[in-house]
Amino acid sequence: MDTYTEKIRSIAGSLLKEGKVDRVIGYKKGSIPMATNPFAARTVEQARELVFNSTCVMNLANYITDSSETIAVAAKGCDSRNIVTHIVENKIKRDQVYIIGVPCSGMVDKRRIIEEFGSDLTEFSENGDEISVKSLDKEEVLKKQDYLRDCCTTCIKPNPVVYDELAGELVPEPEVKNRFASVEKIEAMDPDEKYQYFTDLTADCIRCYACRNACPICYCPTCFVDESGPQWVGKGQNETDIQTFHFLRAFHCAGRCTDCGACEEACPMGIKVREFTKKLNKDTSELFGWDAGLDQTKRPPLDTYSPEDPDDFIK
Amino acid sequence: MGNNVTGSVAVIGGGISGMLSALDLANSGYYVYLVEKGPAIGGVMAQLDKTFPTNDCAM
Amino acid sequence: MGNLIEHIGIERERIHFSWISSAEATKFVDVVKDITEKVRALGPNEKFKKIYN
């Protein structure tokens, strides 16, 4: 994916030079291996700092909301779907955003690499389908395919769904056998097992709200967990309050979540936050034939009122 | 006829059409006498169970 | 909503949506009876319950 870097730089450079956009949002190399940070280039010079590789996990759709500027953004499949959601939800206008589409072959699961190599990596590089990782005590060349983030293995749209220009050839649409296998596993449990599963899952939560902050669709000026009048949910480390936060956040994402994985990536405690949202993705997909971020003209199914609603749940 | 008309209307029969005539007239500024021979208004419609197509109660 | 509740291990029968018009007294009674019976059969909910001390 390194090849994209040059293309992104040249597109960004000419956009800024011609004054077509006020800034270009992309990634910049971080200070340690495997780190790439979101970066807004405002000048042609800064545009040369832009990079793109398999560690560009942050969802850039986060950085384009509530702005009056014209913004270009390097968007992977998931980012582009979130941009669509933003357009639908009035966070940005379509003509205000210039989308540099980046066909994506998946992002590397940094957490796993660190687990296997220790946190003091000295070098990380990639070459086509292979990644090479060096730490103080070992060095290995790995197949990238084996080290993808979980959400990338079930991704159905790695290509941008909307773009003004492409930074590379579209990648073939993957065949995902069953993107909801993890959900089905839980669905098969009995109620007590399920409850235990989620209790264990959220046990480590420290309520830092990193998942919420990393999520592009969590943009409310005041989140319900921060409100005090009315106080929807307790603010302490109470088990029920923690679960309430996770359940309600997931419900707010119903029909809007693109399964970009930003929440899980952000969690410092390694909680599989997507276990909540994934269920709702499955339900909206099955009940309404809906996957978030594919259509700029339609609102998510839970956002609309229609007299023709099937209402099957009402008895 | 000029202005020498009485601003009131007698509605004879308190079934569904009588009741609604009376309501429309009262709401547009006329005094209405609704005359019904039974002890309560409602007419035959009040005897019906449910109505097509919504199965709304006729009440 | 029901699906989510069920997914986290709360019995589906504890939540119920019903459309009852103001004229459908009998239906209301039936629905309430039915749910009361179902929930009674499940027993008290011990999950997802905040305990105030």
Add this chain to the structure above:
Amino acid sequence: MLTLSELIDVKGEKGNFEIDILKKPRYVDLDLCIGCGACAEKCPGKADDEYNEDLVKRKSVYVEYAQAVPLKYRIDPETCLKLTKDKCGNCEEACPTSAINFDDKEETVTIKTGSIILSPGYKPFDPSQFDNYQYSNYPNVVTAMEFERILSATGPTMGHITTMPKVPVNPKKKKDKELAAYRKDPKKIAWFQCVGSRDINKCDNAHCSSVCCMYAVKEAIISKEHAGDELDCSIFFMDMRTPGKDFEKYYNNAQEKHGINFIRSRVHSVTEVPGTHDLEVVYADEAGEIQKEIYDMVVLSVGLEIPEETRNLAEKLNIEMSPGGFCNTSTFDPVSSSVDGIYVAGAFNRPQDIPQSVLDASAAASAAGDDLSPARNTLTKKLEEVPRINVVGERPRIGVFICDCGSNIKGVVDCAHVTEYAKTLPYVEFADEPMFACSQDTQDKMVEYIKEKNLNRIVVAACTPKTHEPLFQETLENAGLNKYLFEMTNIRNHDSWVHKNNPDMATKKAKDLVRMAVSKAALSEPLKEEKIPMDERVMVVGGGMAGISAARSLSAQGYEVHIIEKQDRLGGEALKLHKTPKGEDIQKKLKSIAEDVNANDNIKVHLNTTIESTDGFVGNFKSRITENGDSSEIEYGAAVLATGATAHEPDEYGFGMDDRVVTSLDLDRMLIENSAELDKMNSATFIQCVGSRDTNRPYCSKICCTHSVHNAIELKTRKPDMDVFILYRDIRTYGENELLYKQARDLGVIFIRYDLENKPDVRTENGSLVIKARDHVLGQPLEIESDLLVLATAIVPRKDEKLANFFKVPLNEEGFFVEKHAKLGPAEFATDGVFICGSGHYPKPLDEAITQGKAAASRALTLLGKKDNLFTSGTVALVDQEKCSSCGVCVAICPYSAPSFLEEGRYSGKAEINPVLCKGCGLCVASCRSGALHLKGFNTDQIFSQIFALDEVV
């Protein structure tokens, strides 16, 4: 309102009538009776309950039914022991308000009115005169009205269907006891149509009653819902007449989804199977074979009949009647009787169903008002306003009233205890326990208490807010409090009634309910109802007959009207029609109406005009129009959509290939032009349902049967030796149009039935036009050579999505506009300030279109009449813009288009709610993820406080 009253005589004339009315004694004082029912509990008298079609008994002191208005008791002088034998008097002792008055006397009052509306209604036909159906002799033969009561949850069997319905539930007589032993759940029920309709052999009712086909289908479907799918329901009919809006779909569903059998046959006789009381039905099937079938029950679909007393009354008033006793009205004044100033509505006008009667009602109201507009608002009263006390910022001082409701609540709940308990709740300053909270003296006392104790919030624990909340809110206003500082909780229906056998628990629950209400009331705030400014002009879209009628009514009452017509002349589709079924010359009449409209200063006609855009809401609409190419803007307060429909362009039966194949409208044109060609023809054939009632257009176009039958008569009259054939599926000459059907047959018009699977085949053979069909009587193929083939084409909606969008009104899947309520709101939309009439709503003949036009005008008049007192509700949603994330869920989810985005200012881009459009349903509040939306009067805080209050342990 005058109940138990009959009109005896009318003097005077239009504008100034004097009417004598006979008031019969009720023996119960209307002002004192509070409807508690203590009297009926003690009454030993028994009488047949007419409301339940005499299927059960009621007391001698009674209300007709639980929802009766006025909810006041009445003593039946025929069966009351006191009035007949001077014994008893229990009710007088039991009545807590001394409302019983045995000395009540009959009296005659005279009232003065400007107009009269007659809506005396009908009576269901009494089938006891028929011997073949054995209604009087067999306990399992019932009328549809009786069956309706059996189906009803409030009826004698509480909705459970059993045989022997006429036998008392707890039989006392020996004969009844024997019959009751045969009672069972029926497995097979048969409906017989046209009992007392379309019948001049056994009775004198030549008309079709218009409603029986639909109600029979409805009863059959509901029977299956009640008794389960195994119930076998069969309907014996001559023609299925389901021409109304969505009726055909209902009929199709009944066949396909509900599996109801439809048998085309007139039943010959019914006999009881010896020893069982089951019924053997003998009928001839379509092939003419005699069939016998056994049913558990037979329901007679009795027709509508005008009772003798109504006919006598009409005769006395010199009102012309049809032979059937219906009021004679003209097509162009469909609610005016032959006497000036007397109008008619409902079944007395013609046999018709509820929505038609509702339209009649509104149309008659506007017609009656047209005569009296100079005197509008002269006799109505204005209420005095009490100055409001400002309570904002004050500590809540709550007054609680626990109603005993006689023994209704007190009999179960320990009200005194609950009252004492209420006094201990936070912010409660005062609690009282009136016997009847709703009685006038309690209301007066409440006002005093509010003033004396300086109360600023009121809680009433009594019955249902549905009926009583407005009363208490008025009391608050009389005491100077904002009406939203009131909270009501229902300790009767929700408590004492359902926990009758558990008084301890009921008392505990009452305390819970009161505690919840108090905690919510403490947080309530006075809410403002915004005044809605009202532009008094009206825009009528469409200059057809419906639109013109609406405009004329509105202008007659002094309102300015704009008619928008896209063609270059007024009249719409009526311009293409020859005569009405009543024989009136349409073109002549249209011309005079158009002249009248053009001369009317209150009506501005915009021809060659289209609407480009529309903004605004009730009272404040604004449209950009293009008139003859010039653009301009008009402002108005209400809109009437009368855009009509068009004729379907057929693509079958050789239309367009052979000049002899024409549409109904083509034939009308030939008749208007008095075309010489018609005289040359020796034969004509009509094919019905061309494009109607098929898979593309599953609805019935309603008007074509009458139209073709009428034109067939026209042809026969012009040239009696002409051969005229009508190929039909069901002849739907509903109402008194049935008389035309009969006349056509008498004149020798030949009717041949076909079905959808075997449509007629049309071809040109050796230069002549040949129609091939199958004779339904003989079952033989048939060929007709015809000089003219008239296709009765469907009426298709314009499906004007743009217009629907402008006014935010819905279209159904076929493209007709969807009215507010199929039964009770047929001339208006759910969107306030927008009204509907004409064929854009559903295909309809001229008289019905005109009726609906007048009705739409009447509905608009009631809105315009509120000019100075049109307020928004206080309980509307409100956006906290600080929290709004502009995501637009509220905009997308609101069924009433109330939320929108602010376009300028500090909160530009954030949502706001238009309180005029908001109905306070709370959808947006529930779906706002950011918590920015609140429903005034039902704040989240208030709801939470109620929930937490419930959780508190007493």
